[in-house]
Amino acid sequence: MEKIIELRNVNKFFTIGGGFFNPKKTLKVLENLNLSIRRGEILCLVGESGCGKTTTGKLIAGLIRPTSGEILFYGKDIWKMDKSEFKNYRRSVQIVHQDPYSSLNPVKTIYDTLSAPLLKHHIVSSNGQCEEKISELLEIVGLTPVEDFIYKYPHQLSGGQRQRVVIARALTLNPELIVADEAVSMLDVSIRLSIIRLLLSLKENFNMTFLFITHDLAMAKYFGWNGRIAVMYLGRIVEMGPTPKVLENPLHPYTKALLLAVPEADPEITRNKKVMELKSLDLPSLLNLPPGCRFSNRCPYMEPGKCDRIEPNLYEVEKEHYVACELYGRGV
């Protein structure tokens, strides 16, 4: 399948400090990231806070520039595009943020929010057409009857309805890829699923591609069952592959630890889980990473002399299933 986005050796560093008493330090948020998203697929990016998953999403949406490396959109480096190409790329990749309470302008009605991009990008030419297009979008996201919603303000809507407006806004420019950054994490259990369903219907009806960023493994499993999943830890991808393979046969000790640690909504199952004992409870700081594999200081399978020396690369252990762990090194 055609690659819609490809990241090649992408690094993203931030400089912090720099005051008189505070020497400059480089925070290596993403290191040597290689990743591609194919047309029409769902790629889930999971990991704990601070692992760089949101930064990856922002890089793919073109909101920030990488420190080095290339981000290709249909094979073309987005930061070397001319103006019209870049505009086209920007239209094709849209982002849905976590918090539907702060991502909508409180003084604008839904009509205003949705008409602005339509008019700005000349997708519609008259106000009549604009209203037609907005009705169509609201119907797609399930805010019906349309007349009840179109002139409402965000505060008159519930969290789930607001997130539907945000999704409608992302759809105004007919994008090909939607970056959904924790798009359902703030919503209540009973609402969450209906938004996930909505996103899945977009994939089915419009062949939409998704980068689904989440810390919730169960949600990633449900949403991305037919897609792929990438597990990130401290700025690196540690495991990547088809979702069923990674979740049912996890290879990296970190993925295993996560899966065993997740509490489940089933008392028998959750109480019988054998939790993996990690050597340290706390995540090391990005400024003070352990040598070698960055999970080595917490990993119960750590082999001294190997894991604390070599920073592992992603090995393809079985077809399409990659893991960055020396235990599965070249010998396997």
Add this chain to the structure above:
Amino acid sequence: MESILKIEDLYIDYRVRRGLVKAVRGVSLEVYKGETLAIIGESGSGKTTLGLSIIKLLPSSARISQGKIWYQADGKKYEVVSLDGGKLRKFRWKEIAMVFQSALNAFNPVIRIWDHIVDTIDSHDVKITKEELRTKVLELLRLVQLDPDRVLRSYPHELSGGMRQRVLIALALLLDPNIIILDEPTTALDILSQRSIIELLKKIKKELNLTIILISHDLSLAAELADRVAVMYAGSLVEVGSVYDIFYRPLHPYTLGLIKAVPTVSTSFRELISIPGSPPDLIDLPPGCKFHPRCEYKKEECLREEPKLIGVFPNHYVACYRWEKIKDGKNN
């Protein structure tokens, strides 16, 4: 089983510009000594208000219009709703302690953890010398698996979310309370920190013979920790029972809906079913059963009068006219 806390027909409302928000409506609930009771519900279900009322810490806009809360332990008996002044101050923390939502905001950002502890002790008129306090704090920090030397000298921002949550739990235990109320103790935390808090709560419950009231929207947390579960919807309890009854033999359509809407990681992939609609407006509640607009089991009687919470099996209570249909899995 010995009862330690008994809530009798409690009504709480908030006065806002639009009218009265009926946050808690007619809740009666008993908490037994040494158990872990989970109160689960979505945002706006009244679970936090109920939790705050147990230590009479409601905001000034709230009013308890009816009801009593009895607390009885170690030969002492209090009625919480009528407590005030010095008596109330002695009751809070010493008898019942609460760990609030969002560990990040619970600390003063400009003072060290040790000073925070001393300040808290001072403002509660606790008679304890600095040495005694220090010994007790060191013992508790070790119990929650923190390094006391490092933590006490740190400012809040130097600790991770999980560490801060552990400090708060230690602080709540300082005056040896009989009950500890935890409001969303793991919500903002990462998977591995969540797991460490869960294991910690299991440990302290066993070692200190505590009674725990857990307030959460997270079904999996209840599945993991609770002995009994109380499900709240629109200010009322709709179902109360043992954790196994609630998860494997739910009798209320809302409970059933929640369980079917939550994905799991370890079990094989299954389709989920969402609950249609959204929770009601607490100012303008529907007549009859508050869940009927979203309920597929509803009949005429459900629209007329709100069902009461009744015991239908030993220790299993439900507020639904149609529970027998749900038990049999039939809808007619």
